[in-house]
Amino acid sequence: MKINGCPLCGKPTSADHAPFCSRGCKDRDLLKWLGEGYRIAGPPAQQDGLDSDGDDR
Numbered sequence: 890m891k892i893n894g895c896p897l898c899g900k901p902t903s904a905d906h907a908p909f910c911s912r913g914c915k916d917r918d919l920l921k922w923l924g925e926g927y928r929i930a931g932p933p934a935q936q937d938g939l940d941s942d943g944d945d946r
């Protein structure tokens with residue numbers, strides 16, 4: 890795969906902050922991941938499991 894540049898803003902990638910162009914974009918991407926992870930961290934999977942278990946009995 891060929892890297893065109895920063896995945897956030899498209900600027901040339903910096904070796905110090907690869908695959909991003911700067912620390913700013915790196916932090917933005919990190920915050921994005923943290924935000925998504927926080928959402929996924931609390932899924933209603935346990936409720937579904939409990940409901941299914943009770944129905945099975």
Ligand SMILES: [Zn+2]
Binds near residue numbers: 914
């Ligand atoms: Zn960038």
